[in-house]
Amino acid sequence: MQRKHLGIVLSLAVALVGGPSTMASAESLVPRAAVEISMATAKPIKQSIQNLNLRSKASTTSASLLVIPINTKLAILAVSGKWNQVTYESKTGWVSGDFLKSFPVSSVKVYGYAKAFTAVRAKPASSSASVLLMQRQTKVQVLGTSGSWSRVSVSGKTGWVPSSGLSKSVPAAIYRWVNGKQPVLKSASTSGATLVTLSSNTRVSWLRTSGSWQQVRTSAGIGWIQTQKLSNVVIKPQVKVYGYAKAFTAVRAKPASSSASVLLMQRQTKVQVLGTSGSWSRVSVSGKTGWVPSSGLSKSVPAAIYRWVNGKQPVLKSASTSGATLVTLSSNTRVSWLRTSGSWQQVRTSAGIGWIQTQKLSNVVIKPQVKVYGYAKAFTAVRAKPASSSASVLLMQRQTKVQVLGTSGSWSRVSVSGKTGWVPSSGLSKSVPAAIYRWVNGKQPVLKSASTSGATLVTLSSNTRVSWLRTSGSWQQVRTSAGIGWIQTQKLSTKPVANTPPKPAPVTYSSPRWTTDFLNLRTHPTTSSASLGVIPRGEKVLYGRSSGGWSNVKTSKGTGWVSSIYLSSAAPKPPVVKPTPPLIEQPSFTAPRWTTTNLNVRSGPGTSNTSIGVIPRGEKVLYARSSGGWANVKTSKGIGWVSELYLSTVAPKPAVEVQYRWATANVNLRTGGSSIHPVMGVVPAGQKVTYLRSSNGWANVVSSVGTGWMSEEFLAKTESVGLQPDTIAVNAAVKARFGSYVYGYGGVRAGSVGHSSGRATDLMIKDYKSAQGISNGNEVARFLITNREALGIDYLIWQDKIWLGPSLGWQEYSKSGKYGTQFTNNWNDTTRHMDHIHAETEGDSGTGAPLID
Structure with missing residues (x-):
């Protein structure tokens, strides 16, 4: 199975479960490097005079990237004709200069960054009073210099710092890692108040040293920690050893079979091996510690053992026929075997673990009984016994389908319409007998009984085709669109009735x-x-x-x-030849005009003159002269006359092309572009909306709820894809086996490459804070890892750990400093994946092999 580069995949956002309110935005941990503005060439600034399209190329026919609001100030990067290249909201494109006005460029500001913890002095001297203290990496505005000192503005105050203490770009962050669980104090003293307590191996940003203390930046703010409690490198975690129970096992208080039982664990239970003593292993499981025989543990999950239910059977909560029913299973349902106790088997079902009697289980799949069917060749009586003299159970029509239950001599026992009886075997065929058709001879009634006094079922027109069933005397039973009825034999034909229409009289054209x-x-x-x-x-x-x-x-x-x-009836008169008019000097076509609608270009000034063609709305024409409200113009269809009512001296504004977006989640539609505005309704995930404009990360749209504003974070330019085959297979497999553990399945949404492409699912674990909930989640994760090839699993995240494949195994997630960096300063149960398993798939690489439980 092909693997993607994890560095690329995992650097992308891992989507959260739920609606828009739970989504997190990615932010860089390291500030961008400063640009030495004093060396940069100032770009001309212009301001938009109306909402205008930012286009991909310098042409009105190119695609619109977005709409720039009116009065937006834009730096001009390049000019091509009337088109100006600009950048707006991270997109670079072209706008028409017709809708821009000049804007004066403000004075250039120069910035610098503190290389270390620094005092800002009132005067350019070390002995001068301190105005304020600033941390390493603090950004300042440089107002000027005096010798080796720089005058700076920072936090609303002005003072002096040594020029050597400033850099033109942000100094690189220096990191330290917490050695063990440690408090960060508000002052450099062991008696200081605690700012935050950090877990072992948490990464912090170093700021400065003061004696035996280090000042650091944490997610809770800036504080102090003792030097010996920090490490300059990532602390390698202690390697944990795990094992799996080969069978139902008692965990003992001491390494002896006679010792008291601490707890009982099922086959395949995962334990942490803490050490050994002789033939015994000390283990930790479900929050308790004890001893088990080392021979009872395996390094990998033991293969599942399956049994199949023989007939519809109850699974009981205890190994007793008087036990309460856990679940009732249908015949041939597969269950996972755990152990034997006397004449009972303990099994795992979708409803939990229970007991079923040994004789009610099979070691192999129970092959379903093959059913045999037949079809009545003719109208037949089904008899109570295999004899013609036996009473009739029911009558069945020709072509009726029956189930053949057995034979006795020349008779077959059949089941039909919920009743059982006997019919001659010769009266049945293995396939549906071919339909026999008749055609109505003339307009005829079909009666409900074989009698001229019978009620009319339907009246059919001549030549209507009916399906023949049987003959009774001079009557035929037939099937019509209105049901089964009777018609006299002489009123039916065995082939279509020919209808010869009368021939029309010949027409003489003279x-x-x-x-x-x-x-x-x-x-x-x-x-x-x-x-x-x-x-x-x-x-x-x-x-x-x-x-x-x-x-x-x-x-x-x-x-x-x-x-x-x-x-x-009279021939037309020949046309009167008009004398040729004297030559007139050709007018000069120079003045531009634009059509305001589709226009006929006529040979003369009036609607009675012939149209020489139609020119479209918005076409530029050249005007020469006018006559009685008509204009003589030069057009794409030639020179002619058009009504002056439909000409304009102003070029039309370029049409604003309609843009669409698709909601990537259920999103609130608000009356304004901010979360403080009232909610008008919810736009459902996947709905197509008309995109009007953008403002500060909010989009003005037309939706099924109405016209309003919604966050652009939950809008896509293309319609969302569906779940990929591997993701569908993961959801189906988990629902079938662990439906009672999982209460939700997060699928396609914006926020990460995996979710937006349909390759990821979030499996929401019930009672995830309880020991049982964590155990259930562990069981689901083990199942997915065991079947990773069959299901196309790429990686998993669960309980603040990330599983990166068999060779790398489980690693720290939020504490690593490598994964989920977009959630820095926003870690919670969801972002750390304590409440759900994030399963990322390859998309369509699963082998489809039988799954191992």
Whole structure:
């Protein structure tokens, strides 16, 4: 199974379980290096005069990256024509200079950082009074210099520090690690008040030394710890040795079989091995310590042993037929065997551990009994006994499906419609008999009984097909869409009844007509019928007949129907040739105009003139002159006339393209861009919303709840993917075996690569603070590790430990300083994964092999 580089995978955020209120934002532990502004070239600053698109390229046709709000100040990085390159909210792109105005650049400020704990002096001299004390890495504004001293501004105060004590970038952090569980004090004295108590190997940031004390920065603030209680390197944890019970075992108070029992542990229970004495091992399990025979432990989880329930059976809470029922299992349910006690077996089920009698279990899967089916060849009576003279149990129609239970001579015992009886074996077939059809001869009633006085079931039109069932005298029983009924034999045909429509009289096309307009030639005398083509105005056609205001004609496009109102019996007059007008000097087309709607370009100034084409809204045209409210313009369709009502002297604003986002969790929609605004409703996870604009990490959107604001942290630019096959398999396997341990399954959401790609699930453990809850979670984790190849497991996080594969095993999580750094200063039961198991999968790499319980 291919493994990803854990350094990349684990540096990404591990998603939390729950709604938006439980999500954490990633923050860098080390401040960014300062830029020596005094050496940087000042960038011109401009301000947006309206909301405008930040585009990926210097073109209105390129994709919009986001919308920049009005009055935003932007540093200009580059210029291309009217386009300006800027950076906004970590995205770099292009905006149109048409919507920017110049903004004066403020004076350049120079900053520095304290290399060590430093006193800020009132004057540039070591003997001068101290204005304030500042910690290592403190950022100051440098206001000027005097010799070897720098005048600085910090925390609202001004003073002097040695220039050698400042650096242009943030000094690298210096770390120490706590040696054992230790208190951090508020002052450098053993009698000082406790600021916070840190667990062993916690990493702290070193600030300075004062005698035998070290000043350090912790998650609770700055305090003091004695030098001997800190280490310059990570303290390697003591290697713990574990074992697993091979069988049901008593943990003894002393290393002897006669010693008192401390507790009883089930097969496969995990224990920590603390040491040995002869053939005995001292172990820690479920918070207690005792002794077990070393031979009773294995280094890996013993393979599960399975049994299958023989028939529907109860599992009891004790090894007694009078014991209370834990759960009732259906036949062939698989259970995990634990031990034998007399005629009883202790087993693990989805409902917990219980007892079942040995004879009610099987060592192998119970093969289901194969059922045999048959189909009635004809209308048949099912008899009470295998004889024709026996009473009829029920009557069944042709093609009825029955279950064959056995045979006796030439008879078969069958089960049908909840009853059991006998039918001749020759009357059954192994497959459904082919349907036999009849056709109704003329419009006929189907009756409920084989009698002309029977009630009518349905009346069928001529040539309706029915399914034949049987014959009774002069009647036929048939199946129709309305049910089963009877029809007389002479009213049915064994093949479809031929319907010969009367032939229409031939049409003679002889009378000439002329079209008075352009006309559609249609297949039938209606506007809803298909057009065979358009015949031009003035064409001579041959008339044949008429129908409801339509004429059947023979034309250059073929024979069809046209509206009679556009036909004339008189030929059109030839057009009058107008004299050629004198030559007029061509106008000059120079003034720009823009269309405000789609416009006809006409050959002359008026709607009676022919259209030479249609130009779209927003097209730039060149204006020359006007006449009676019409403008003579040069367009993409040529030179012509358009109505001046629909021309503008101002270019239209570029259209704002519609953007969409998808909710990555159930998110509150608020009336304003802040969590202090009232909640309008909840936008469900996965819903598509229309994205309008952004402000301070909040998005203005249109959703099913209404128009409002929601946190951009829970919006994605693409629709969320579903759970991947490996993740689905993990959830299914855990639900089937440990459904009583887990109350929720966190899946696809924003916050980490694993969750957003559907490769991670959060298994929420019930009563996770109790010893039993922790034990249950451990059992689930062991199961996932045992079946890591089958389920495609990449890594796990549980109980503030991270499992990184068989070679690395379990390691510290929050205490390592390597994992979950986005949760620094926000560690809790959820971020430390005390209440859930985070299972990251490969996506689709599981082998699908049988799972080991």
